[in-house]
Amino acid sequence: MDATHDDWIRRAQTLQLPGPHIIDGVEHETDDTFTVVSPRDGRPLADVADGGAAEINEAVAAARRAFDSGPWPRLAPAERGRVLLRIADLIQAERADLALTVSLEMGKPITDAHDIELRALINTFRWYGQLTDKLADESPHTAPDTLALVTREPAGVVGAVVPWNFPLTLAGWKVAPALAAGCTVVLKPSENSPLSALRLAKIATAAGLPHGVLNVVNGSGPIAGRALGLHPDVDVLAFTGSTAVGRQYLRYAADSNLKRVWLELGGKSPNIILPDAPDVEKAAATAAWSIFFNQGEMCTAPSRLLVHSSIAERVSEVIVERARALRVGDPLDPSTEMGPLVGQDHLDRVLGHIHAAVDTGARLRVGGERTLPQTGGAYLQPTVFDRVAPNAALAREEVFGPVLSIFTFDDLDEAVALANATDYGLAAGLWTSNLSTAHQVSRALRAGTVWVNCYEEGDLTVPFGGMKQSGNGRDKSAHALEKYTEVKTTWFQL
Template sequence: MPGYEGWLSLAQQLRPAGHHHINGVDEPGQASFTVVSPRDGKVLATVADAGKKEVDLAVAAARRAFDHGPWPRLAPVERGRLLLRLADLIEEHRAELALTISLEMGKPITDAHDIELRAAINTFRWYGQLADKLVDESPRTALDSLALVTREPVGVVGAVVPWNFPLTLASWKVAPALAAGCTVVLKPSEFSPLSALRLGRLATEAGLPPGVFNVVAGDGPTAGRALGLHPDVDVLAFTGSTAVGRHFLHYAADSNLKRVWLELGGKSPNIILPDAPDLDRAAATAAWGIFFNQGEMCTAPSRLLVHTSIASQVTDAVIAAAQALRVGDPLDPSTQMGPLVSEHHLGRVLARIAGAARLRTGGERTLASSGGSFLAPTVFDQVSPDSAIARDEIFGPVLSVLTFDTVDEAIALANATEYGLAAGLWTADLSTAHQVSRALRAGTVWVNCYEEGDLTVPFGGMKQSGNGRDKSAHSLDKYTELKTTWIQL
């Protein structure tokens, strides 16, 4: 991987293309918007802005490709080979894509290259390898009958993804949909469209037929709404805020009752019990979890629930870790935390934390002379469970520390939120690990770790954190229909 000077040089040479990618070719569109880099506040690129016309073109291309094209009719092993070829191309362009992500949304380049791109490459490879491993069913019936249960692609999939993990979250939706034989229209966030547009071109280069994978750039109220309301979209898969998820449910009700799969917000608790096997590691992981990706993660462990007997020790360790973090230029490989995605988002976070509780560190803008949208890593303690900072998703590097005296109290605090995406638990007792994990209303529970796992396990939320699952073979449920064929012999 290049050093700091190398990345700076590559950034000067980068010329990201901002056209939509529809039916295998670039489409300039009728309007445009600018992408501003949160690194320095400068315009990074001008990008085509999709309105209803462009969305209609993309959906029509996907519809033709599904109804009349070869993709759903290809042998699954052939679809898999093309997805594997796409994974290879993403790996070949790994540095370019990592640089694009770092510039468009502020992710530290080391994280973009080593974590984000690794996830995208592995996802396309995993589903490419899975494509021909799916099996249909033939239930046992009476001897004069034959029953078949077949899994068939659902049709045209609209995928709307956010800016915080532009390629990871896109790949979690696009790869299984394509493996199932669906065609896709992807709408990335207007803050991070450039990496997704490049992905669309790489898919065409890999050999995916025209119309199978289309990418349109635009905002949610226009392009996202048009996709959600479109009668030729059979499934809508969305990752983003709970408020916007509600809009997509309305769009489905007002159009063709398309299925809507939602991965929404989170306010994840991270519970540390006194018998945690390694308190230093627990504290270090708590700090890493909330400050990784600038805290711009739905699963970020933004609520640290710590037993009163160890609260001071753990909180002090987290504060020390926060103050030791290298906040800086995301193109510097030594940077551990970059800027927030935009000036607007920085202002929103600052407004939400003003006077929230006892501030222990951070809470203010930093590196203002760079022109970037940087916030110092922030820790509050003595947080009231009923306060907004303990209940609302902030989506920034802001940690709220709450204390408890009993395990039952910890469970009650953890579940006292409308969200249910993820949770962490630190204990050396096996029975406690099982009992508390079962009691937590969350789609994922990490025990003595955080943010671990691979593509073999599903990911998604409970309560207002959404429905359905990304990752694993279970994700195919979102993009397939079960058909029963009963044959009288």
């Protein structure tokens, strides 16, 4: 990507941003709208259609028709795969504009949006496009005069609700496997980041996805999201977001048709550095990168750094220096390493966590203040605390911002106990040269993903998801298809 800061600014000035819902393959206007504001400068980006129960009803009806009588579930798997591959090709062709849309709507640095977010989206559609005709059903061995078949069939209409921090990656993780399985989808993006989802739906239609197979309805969680969760014609609900809202979707399912609800929720991930880490400086630098990447707005962000007391000061100094050197600025500048938080409300919330931590005795090592206020954007300094009490709010609650808490321990059992002392169980990190320690501790950690001597690594071949109040079910890999299929047994008497 060779574009300069000025190039991106000029491109942003001419970028055409969508506004209407996409229902049954066409744009759907409404009288009610809401304004998407860019966290880059606090200025309005676009007015988009504001949907409620009526629009959700229309979208679900379109998805139901497409599933019950349309061609998509009845296509040969290889043909569905070819459509997904065409979607990936068209995303690649519009990669720059999609990356720019993400950067403008939620503040992700343009380099990360282009090189990481869009790469993930393209790879997701290609991976599932290549997988569709490589799955096999089962024929268990039964008695000689019987034949049993165990088949996986598409589950039906999928409601997908995704957040703003990785608006296209997380949409892709749900939409692509659902489509690969033969389902139809109603996608509700976050109110903060609907523009990229609308562009994705238009690309899918251009790639040959039949009308009604992918619908996008904008709107708030309490109105549009609630209507989707309660809808009796939605067979599966896949949600990524906060634990509090995840509980609501479980209630919606109980109050409607007992639809299956798959949740990927929050995290308070521990990152353990032992004295025998292969490279202590690398471990510290990775800890700094992974908490400040994407402005710390990540459910897997390792916001609790657990360091052996013998190396704690050495590690802390590396992280503090990294935080001071981090380039915070305009997300359209390719040299920016950390952009703004998603909006002023979220900035105020994160600052509230910071001020409460200071008031309760935690030591602020660096950061802790808003920065670049003259831009009108929601920028925050990278922030590091130590001497945080294990029972303090900063140690227990998901901040969802660039705020790191450093804790020390003296023995391995203490480290594991500290790591597991959370309601969440999404991810964890461990740094050690001892193979036995790596296996034993990774088994003891109650987390859906454990990274050893790295953090935030992986690809589409491995599943992603959590334990405890971080949710259930898995995105990515062939395991994701389990969410969008029903297992059927057919028994033949010969």
